[in-house]
Amino acid sequence: MDISIEKAQELLEKAKKKGATEGDIIIVEGKSSSVQVRFSTIDKITDSNYKTLGLRLFFGKRSAVTSTSDLSPESLEKLIADTSSIARLTSPDDFGGLPLPQYGMKSKELDIYDEYFPQVSLEDMLSLSREAEAAAFKYDKRVTNSEGGYSNKRATRIIYANTNNSYGTYETSIFTVSVTPIATTNGCMQRDNWYSTKRRFSKLDNPVEIGEEAAKRTVRRLGAKKIHTQQAPVVFDPETASSLLGNLCMALSGYSIYKGASFLVGMLNKQISTPAVTIYDDGTMPWGIGSKPFDAEGITTRKTTVVERGILTSYLLDSYSARKLNLTTTGNASRSPGDPPVAAPTNFYLSPGNYSPSEIIKTVESGLYVTELIGFGYNPVTGDYSRGVSGVWIENGELTYPVEEITIAGNLKDMLLQIEMVGNDLDFRQKICSPTIKISRITIAGH
Template identity: 50%
Template sequence: MERLDLSQELARDILAMAQAKGASHGDVVMVEGDSFFVTVRLGEVEKISQAQEKRLGLRLFCGSSSASASTSDISQQAIQRLIDDTVIMARATAEDPFSGLPDASLLARDIPDRDLLDDAARSVSVDEKIAIALAAEKTAMDFDPRITNSEGADFSNQFGRVIYASSQGFSGEYQGSTFGHSVAPVASQDGAMQRDYWYSSNRKFARLDSAKSVGERAARRVLRRLGARKVKTCEVPVVFDPDMAASLLRNLSSALSGYSLYKGASFLNGQIGNKIASQVMTVWDDGTIPGALGSKPFDSEGLPITKKAVVENGELRSYLLDTYSGKKLNMASTGNASRSVGEPPGVAPTNFYLAPGPRTPGEIIASVKQGLYLTETIGFGVNLVTGDYSRGAAGIWIDNGELAFPVEEVTIAGNLKEMFQNIEMVGNDLEMRGRICAPTLKISQMTVAGD
């Protein structure tokens, strides 16, 4: 059976066939990609995989009723069957007055090059990729005799192409790549063991941190955890390292999602224009940054991607919305539609980050007489309806402005509404290491529960 090539022309043809079958409007998402993944442990390759995929997703409307479906069989017969089945499902689905595509006047007019693809890196050999994982692990294991084991190291990459077309007249596509590697060493001392990790990720292979630097960083992180102990329950400042600060921003982005908001499941419902955080907190959602992991030329409904202030000097300026959640809230989409093939759109940030402040991490730590430098959280104790926050934690105790000793088996607790208001200091160490990023930050007071 002949397999068809994915293209914008094929997407437009599918929509035309669907409308001839009775669909009023619809859209098509096509993706194709190559992926590679290898894990190593103690100098041996444990798992290795390489895959190629093509998928086609179709969403059709019959008036205000809709249905979505997908296939990996890109043949004429399979596509025709997909269209027929999706039309039948759309007709059988209950009407929803908020459903529909964006107005044609709002669709992206051009498709800017965001520098998302490292095509030259396709030539990197499998042996080179394995060597990076092995070198990161060996560097970590050789760093200190107290590092006695490893949970492993890995290397992964993906090349992908996305095509989107809608019956509103939009069609476009873009390509991208991602690369990453990590290592998780285990250290032991006096019969107690600790583990930690470090990683690097980028759209460009040459911009990855070296295996040596990742291995050394992971080794330093695990060694500083040796000898960890509890502390007595207290109310103290907590300094969030960049990864932990990014986890706070993930909570914020979830609370700003249009789907949480219209369901009444967010403590930020109805807060546009209000002060929800301290003056030092400004958060951007910017999918226009060249080469960044969350960048793209248009969202999953064909709307243009922009840079927007979500929180500006503590004031909530914008939610994260697609067309459907925007209609439910009587607001316009913010260009944050995101979707998997065969699923209706949802909401996701692009590059969502806390703007850096003027202080170095050392200055922030030095400002704390007694407190916790947070390096890990455990569990999912965040209630986005009330803002209540309680998570298992580990880190380093701060004594008279200096990192003193490692801490584990404690819980940090507060409420996100108060935590954002109590951000006193923001660091200057922002690195765009993922789609959601933040520099070091200090919250003036939280409960640290221990002995």
């Protein structure tokens, strides 16, 4: 089958004839290729094409979701039959259904696809990967090994149609270059990584700069020490601060809220952080990595103020979780074709503050600068937080020696209320972004 909005609408018509009262279809079609090098020679080349069709049907208040990568007419015929028979067995859910037509899509163009995409060749990616890796080796002679230089391009086309006559399509492109060097001293190895991800090929960072930054981050970790258990101020670099924001997103999802599975239940319009903290979710940023013209239910995306000067002003909602909470969708429906929607961020970021990262570090007499977090020690239900950390120890406002094999632990609820400073170094490097932040006091476990 050739994929088109019209074909999707035809399929929905067929489903309605079989008794479906409502439904929608989402089709994801993509192509991607990547080149990984090690010591300048090719390690792995990949190339792929994929497409999946997801069908969601409602029979009154009952529903089911199915998906297939087989888009032949017989297979789609069978998909409708399967979906119908599954849906009839599920329980009626009064809150189920498509978004009401008045929330439907207004056509909108968004810059998210680079027309240059088809011209980016395997050879182009090979040289980017090589240049980035070579720059890492050249930067410092202690860089002795490498997990490789890597580059990737991916284009995705989304088609959406529902029985409320909402429909649309858009195409996105994305390019990445990354390097993972390994540095050695006294028989001990350290590895770190740096990357650039952009929707436009021409906007990728210079591969030499990527390689040098990766090398800098790697050699900075050499000779890392374990420190004593204590409480101290903690500064998170933008990468690790983004990870904290990602944890916050889980607790902000409308699904976590209505299930009672979030520490933010009942906190709407209440203070959850300090006045230094304002957070937005903005699906409309031109060339934003999380930007899209409409969400997975065909709702036009928007800019939502999530936290304003410390006050929680909005959860992240799709139409189902919004109905459960007696609120209105924020256009944050996201779904893989085979699953029902969830509420997920688009471009979710902490608004920059006034301080440069070095000004923030200068305020710390004795504390921790975090550059890497590992593990999954976060519970969105309680906010309990405990993760492994690597970083640099701060003494008298200066970065001193690297530290590792320690943990930081607390509760995200308390940590948010202790955000003392926000940096001016916001860079939209991924979907969830933060500038440098300082939290006044966290328990660090070590010796």
